[in-house]
Amino acid sequence: MNSFNFNEIIDRKGTNAIKTDALKERFGRDDLIPMWVADMDFASPPTVTQAIIERAKHGLFGYTFEGDEYYNAIINWTKNQHNWTIEKDWISFIPGIVKGIAFVLDCFTSKEDKVVIQPPVYHPFRIIPELHRREVVDNPLKLxxxxxxxxxxxxxxxxxxxxKVLILCNPHNPGGRVWTKQELSDIAEICYDNNILVISDEIHADLALQNHKHIPFASVSEKAAMNSITLMAPSKTFNIAGIVSSFSVIPNKDLREKFHAYLTKSELNHGDLFAYLAAQVAYETGEEWLKEAKEYLWQNICYVDDYLKKNIPQIKAIIPEASFLIWLDCKALNLSQEDLVSLFVNDAKLALNDGSMFGKEGEGFMRMNIGTPRSVIERAMDNLFKAVNK
Ligand SMILES: Cc1ncc(COP(=O)(O)O)c(C=O)c1O
Structure with a gap:
């Protein structure tokens, strides 16, 4: 028997959750099953909630600092989960991974510089450099x-x-790949030899599924360690994205000093007390919850894959090796992207991410978030079946 109830439906409406409360604004209607924004519909580990409640009961919320317990929790977690030994000095709080990417670009590049990405990929990898007037160079992934x-x-x-920079999504969103040591070492080699700093976005690291093992980019070689900035967070892992608590890890002293000075000059390296507390407690106590959550996610993925194979063979699931996002190959439906989106939204009443937002390589795809109770997925798949066969 599971100790945590991932089957429980928790109504998120009215909490300003983007996933449920921005449906109308984004999709033009709010009668949709929300399977888009990348957070989960599960309650976070009870130990995290309890720690926040206990701290809130104190009733006094003056200035605080992050204690050694916070750093130790990160160091131990990274060692135990990913076999990567990091040091306190290498770590700095950042107020979000996307913001972290923007800070690195701002700190290490200038307007004439170019940024390499590998689409289809998480859309801010393109949007943020472009907003900073950096030209984006595409190296599309091959399916x-x-x-x-x-x-x-x-x-x-x-x-x-x-x-000057390559932004690596490790593991990959939306494709779900957990990159191998060989792939990471090859990227490290090419980037080092060509003076291209690697930002390794490892926000999905803890969610490697089944026998897949996440490998931190900086751990694969000396070249990788000396030429990278890794961005990590407990936000996807424990479903605490609303409590912003991310951090950068930089083994290279020169890169680190430059980046930390950049953060310090605008006090970007300071989080609020609940951010430090939630991260620390999640890392200290969340392992069992995570293990069960990942098994539940895996069963959801198998359910969707099996359902599609049996009932909607025109849609093919790219099985994720990590996380709770399934990249659906809908090309065999032979629809324009506009009609594909309309099929999901207006016919099936499902809110998924339009694949084309991840780059033109995402045309013909939709991204489905399965971090939700099984009964919601069952309903969604039945809706989709009826819509496709209408
Ligand atoms: C690869 C990747 N990076 C970053 C983020 C967002 O991180 P943050 O909310 O900390 O900016 C997401 C969220 O979906 C993501 O998938």
Whole structure:
């Protein structure tokens, strides 16, 4: 028997949850099953909630600092979960991963510089550099035998001396790949040799599924360690994205000093007391919850895959190796992107992410968030079946 109840339906409406309360604004209607924004519909580990309640009961919320317990929790978690030994000095709080990406670009690049991304990929990887007036260079992933691979030969072709940063999604969103040591080492080699700093966004790291093992980019080689900024967070792992608590890890002293000075000059490296507390308690006590959550997610993925194979063979699930997002290949439906989105939204009454927001490589795809109770997924799949067969 499970100790945590992931089947429980918790009504998020009226909490300003983007997933439920921004439906009308984003999709034009609010009668949709929300399977888009990348958070889960599960209650966070009870130990985290309890710690927040206990602290709130104190009733006094003056200035605080992050104690050694916070750093130790991160250091121990990273060692135990990912076999990566990091030091306190390497770590700095940042107020979000996307903000962290923006800070790195601001700190290490200038307007003429270019930024490499590997689409289809989490859309801020393109939007943030472009808002900072950095040109984005695409090295599209290749979809081979139902899984994405990095195109390293193409990477060598598209990079130029103007390329100063590569943003790596490790594990990958939306494809769900947990990159292998070989793939990461190859990227490390190419980027080091070409003076391209790697931002490794590892927000989905803790959610590697089944026998897949996340490998921190900086742990694969000395070149990787010396030429990267890793961004991590407990936000996806324990469903606490609303309590912003992310951090950067930088083994290279020169990079670290430059980045930490950048953060310090605007006090960007200070979180609020609940951010430090939630992160610390989640890392200290959340392992069992995470284990059960991942097993539940895996069963949801299997359910969707099985349902599609049996009932809607025109839609194919790219099975994620990590996290709670399924990339659905809908190309066999032979619909324009507009009609595909309308099929999901207006016919099936489902709010998924339009694949094309992750790049033109995402056309013909939709991204489904399965971090929700099984009964919601069952309803969603039945809706989809009826819509496709209408
Ligand atoms: C790869 C990736 N990076 C970053 C984020 C967002 O992180 P944050 O809310 O800390 O900016 C997400 C959320 O979906 C994500 O998938």
């Amino acid at each position: 081979e035998a139902g899984q994405y691979r990095m195109d390293l030969e193409n990477l060598k072709q598209v990079i130029s001396p103007d390329c």
